[in-house]
Amino acid sequence: MMGGIQETMESSSAIQSERYARHLTLPEIGPAGQARLRSARVLVVGVGGLGSPAAFYLAAAGIGTVGLVDSDVVDLSNLQRQILHTVGDIGHRKVESAARKLQALNPEVEVRCHPVRLGTDDAAGLFSDYDLVLDATDNFQAKFLIADACHAVRKPYVHAGILRFSGQVMTVIPGVTACYRCVFGSMPPSVSGPPAGPVGAVPGVVGSLQAMEAIKVLLGIGAPLTNRLLTWDALKMTFRVIPLRRDPNCRLCGQA
Numbered sequence: 001m002m003g004g005i006q007e008t009m010e011s012s013s014a015i016q017s018e019r020y021a022r023h024l025t026l027p028e029i030g031p032a033g034q035a036r037l038r039s040a041r042v043l044v045v046g047v048g049g050l051g052s053p054a055a056f057y058l059a060a061a062g063i064g065t066v067g068l069v070d071s072d073v074v075d076l077s078n079l080q081r082q083i084l085h086t087v088g089d090i091g092h093r094k095v096e097s098a099a100r101k102l103q104a105l106n107p108e109v110e111v112r113c114h115p116v117r118l119g120t121d122d123a124a125g126l127f128s129d130y131d132l133v134l135d136a137t138d139n140f141q142a143k144f145l146i147a148d149a150c151h152a153v154r155k156p157y158v159h160a161g162i163l164r165f166s167g168q169v170m171t172v173i174p175g176v177t178a179c180y181r182c183v184f185g186s187m188p189p190s191v192s193g194p195p196a197g198p199v200g201a202v203p204g205v206v207g208s209l210q211a212m213e214a215i216k217v218l219l220g221i222g223a224p225l226t227n228r229l230l231t232w233d234a235l236k237m238t239f240r241v242i243p244l245r246r247d248p249n250c251r252l253c254g255q256a
Helices: 002-019 030-039 051-061 076-080 094-105 123-127 140-153 180-184 201-219
Strands: 041-045 065-069 110-114 132-135 157-163 166-172 228-233 238-243
Touching (some): 041 051, 051 065, 051 201, 065 094, 094 110, 123 140, 132 140, 132 201, 157 201, 166 201, 201 228
Parallel strands (some): 041 065, 041 132, 065 110, 132 157
Antiparallel strands (some): 157 166, 166 228, 228 238
8 A cells, every 4th residue: 555655646746857857957946946936826817918928927836726817708809819718618607617728738737716706805815815916907996906906815916907908017016115006096088989909919928927927926036026017019029117116105005
């Protein structure tokens, strides 16, 4: 009996060594870093254009637990940019569709589905179960809610936004760095009309940047986009990094 358990453990270890071989050769990650990723829990809020590539790369990287939050179902118009979903998923919950793809990619990852629309009463409680949150939502109401809830439970988060041919990314360590409200203040008035894009590859790039930011924060490597806002213009193919600072009068994290 013990021999069988030992063989199973050795087989599992060999599979992990092969799966993450490219990570294990990097001095910034190595075996210790990979073990840290395996123990990490990341929540992806929004399983659409941004959340699809972000969650896919997190699962591929070996994040131990990936949580998915989305109350929507897959629609044909989603497939132009939301790469976790296919025609066969139309009409199904996005979190369940995404979970199937992530577990097919990496069965070792625990995928938790939260088919809910976040509200002020439950966001902080949900976030407290995770180490880091990815804001992959597509509306200001959700983005301000995520910022407020992450601040309340002191969870780092990676914000991203996209529009037409452009995107932006920033990472926030609540109570330490500039927060979402420091930069964007209060929620702007709603704008009616059909959505303006984006081109499908835009959230692909920006969601991948979010995944990279999450990995850097979890491993404590490199220079995350804290106190910096990265903007990208896909038409000009230019990146710009805008320095940020905490607003002492910020209604969320200000000291005044």
